[in-house]
Amino acid sequence: MGSALIAAAVNAVIGLLLAWVLVSYEFPGRRVLDALVDLPFALPTAVAGISLTALLGPNGWIGQWFEAAGIKIAYAQPGIVIAMAFTSLPFVVRTVQPVLEDLDPEAEEAGVMLGANDWQIFARVIFPSILPAFIAGCALAFARSLGEFGAVIFIAGNLPMETEITALLAVIRLEEFEYPAAAALASVMLMAAFVMLFLTNAIQLWQLKYVKGE
Amino acid sequence: MAGIPSPIASVVVAAAAGDVNDGARVHKRRVGQGPLVRWSLIGLASLVGGGFLLLPVIVIFTHAFALGLGPYWAAVSESSTAHAIWLTVLTAIVVVPINTGFGIAAAWAITRFSFKGKKLLITLIEIPFSISPIVAGVAYLFLYGSQGLLGPLLTDIDTQIMFTVPAIFLVSLFVTSPFVARELIATMQVQGNEYEEAALSLGASGFKTFLLVTLPNMKWGLLYGAILCNARVMGEFGAVSVVSGSIRGETNTLPLQIELLFNDFSSVGAFAAATILTLLALVSLGAKLWLERQR
Numbered sequence: 001m002g003s004a005l006i007a008a009a010v011n012a013v014i015g016l017l018l019a020w021v022l023v024s025y026e027f028p029g030r031r032v033l034d035a036l037v038d039l040p041f042a043l044p045t046a047v048a049g050i051s052l053t054a055l056l057g058p059n060g061w062i063g064q065w066f067e068a069a070g071i072k073i074a075y076a077q078p079g080i081v082i083a084m085a086f087t088s089l090p091f092v093v094r095t096v097q098p099v100l101e102d103l104d105p106e107a108e109e110a111g112v113m114l115g116a117n118d119w120q121i122f123a124r125v126i127f128p129s130i131l132p133a134f135i136a137g138c139a140l141a142f143a144r145s146l147g148e149f150g151a152v153i154f155i156a157g158n159l160p161m162e163t164e165i166t167a168l169l170a171v172i173r174l175e176e177f178e179y180p181a182a183a184a185l186a187s188v189m190l191m192a193a194f195v196m197l198f199l200t201n202a203i204q205l206w207q208l209k210y211v212k213g214e
Numbered sequence: 215m216a217g218i219p220s221p222i223a224s225v226v227v228a229a230a231a232g233d234v235n236d237g238a239r240v241h242k243r244r245v246g247q248g249p250l251v252r253w254s255l256i257g258l259a260s261l262v263g264g265g266f267l268l269l270p271v272i273v274i275f276t277h278a279f280a281l282g283l284g285p286y287w288a289a290v291s292e293s294s295t296a297h298a299i300w301l302t303v304l305t306a307i308v309v310v311p312i313n314t315g316f317g318i319a320a321a322w323a324i325t326r327f328s329f330k331g332k333k334l335l336i337t338l339i340e341i342p343f344s345i346s347p348i349v350a351g352v353a354y355l356f357l358y359g360s361q362g363l364l365g366p367l368l369t370d371i372d373t374q375i376m377f378t379v380p381a382i383f384l385v386s387l388f389v390t391s392p393f394v395a396r397e398l399i400a401t402m403q404v405q406g407n408e409y410e411e412a413a414l415s416l417g418a419s420g421f422k423t424f425l426l427v428t429l430p431n432m433k434w435g436l437l438y439g440a441i442l443c444n445a446r447v448m449g450e451f452g453a454v455s456v457v458s459g460s461i462r463g464e465t466n467t468l469p470l471q472i473e474l475l476f477n478d479f480s481s482v483g484a485f486a487a488a489t490i491l492t493l494l495a496l497v498s499l500g501a502k503l504w505l506e507r508q509r
Contacts, residue, residue, distance in 0.1 A: 014262055017258060017262065018262065035499055036268060043271070044450075044451060045469075046449070046469035046473055047491050047492055050274075050484055050488060054273050055270060060273075086266065089266070108245055111245075126245065150452050170352060171456065189346050193345045197340075
């Protein structure tokens with residue numbers, strides 16, 4: 001649960017950056033980067049799971065440097081967060097991107113005319129316009145992270161109370177043939193999913209009103 | 215005319231499919247065009263794209279070919295892996311056409327008719343996307359398992375569904391049912407039904423109208439949805455892992471086989487199997503890009 005929140009926060013930053021760069025700048029490799037964003041949706045989660053585990057494990061290309069510094073990534077919380085962030089990254093990018101594209105340049109120009117600096121224009125003009133889409137994207141990413149199983153199961157290595165996430169716990173209970181416990185966990189997740197669905201729906205409605213300026 | 219689906223539906227479609235982006239437009243922006251800001255942001259984004267998104271794919275291939283071509287080939291053609299590949303393909307062959315049919319029917323009903331409970335139907339179609347695949351698997355287990363709701367009935371007629379191949383088909387059907395439907399709803403809503411009305415008023419039969427007017431109009435959306443559906447069917451892990459029982463060489467699909475091999479510390483085997491699914495993902499992405507340009 002905490003991991004999913006952190007993953008959503010990480011995605012909020014990275015997703016906003018990617019959406020901004022893809023929409024605002026023309027540079028070699030832009031199309032490649034744009035296509036890459038869809039990769040986490042296309043790549044089966046089990047594949048992403050073993051790949052990230054290999055990459056971040058104690059002997060992995062990246063993991064060994066952290067291992068040398070005494071930081072554990074795979075089989076610990078940072079690894080879970082990275083796996084969740086990987087699988088849910090496209091949500092933020094793909095919800096913010098179209099809104100950013102449709103943004104009226106005149107508002108920005110007005111800001112420039114009135115002598116605002118770049119940061120002021122971003123914070124006062126652009127960011128408020130993309131805020132509803134941004135929040136919706138983060139909520140979707142959070143919901144996805146919460147239910148993520150395939151990628152996480154490999155990297156978590158399930159240590160009780162430490163790296164066990166809800167989805168994993170439900171499966172463990174099933175394997176122990178504790179069906180009522182599994183059912184209880186599953187229904188909690190189901191409720192969480194419906195709450196998130198309701199929330200994102202409400203945000204979307206708000207966004208529609210917001211854009212129309214009512 | 216058809217009602218517009220709930221706003222969540224349209225935005226989630228955009229989010230999940232990424233179909234909003236024509237890839238060519240660059241916004242004329244006044245802010246952040248200074249060379250320092252511009253290039254540092256582009257650099258940072260490329261770094262994220264390369265390190266966070268591309269590197270995992272490179273890792274898969276280097277690990278799979280770590281011992282050279284021979285062991286790679288041996289791992290892919292090993293009997294239980296080969297069976298897993300076959301089962302995965304078979305699942306796609308069964309599931310994709312059914313869900314395509316379902317998608318056409320659902321999109322047709324939703325965009326061309328108004329009836330009671332339409333909103334409910336739209337929400338219902340969205341459900342498999344909003345719940346975790348694990349929950350889906352558990353739900354099927356409680357419905358068709360031996361201690362499940364329909365368990366006694368199935369025992370009476372001496373049928374077992376859970377932990378067999380049909381169980382894999384069933385959950386795959388559930389998990390991937392929205393893909394084609396959602397794509398088509400979006401496509402058909404934009405198109406409206408003027409052409410069909412014209413065809414009907416000129417005396418074409420209903421079936422002829424469907425075959426010669428509706429179907430050609432929605433072919434891109436249909437293909438797009440089928441590709442997404444196929445990619446998900448072949449890669450589905452969570453739901454399938456709950457209901458398949460992972461019997462090696464029997465009910466093990468490719469993603470489950472990867473897990474099994476990985477836990478057996480058979481690194482080359484697991485990554486070799488993973489390359490197949492990775493290639494599939496890359497082909498799907500390529501096809502998706504190509505389709506976006508066609509539209």
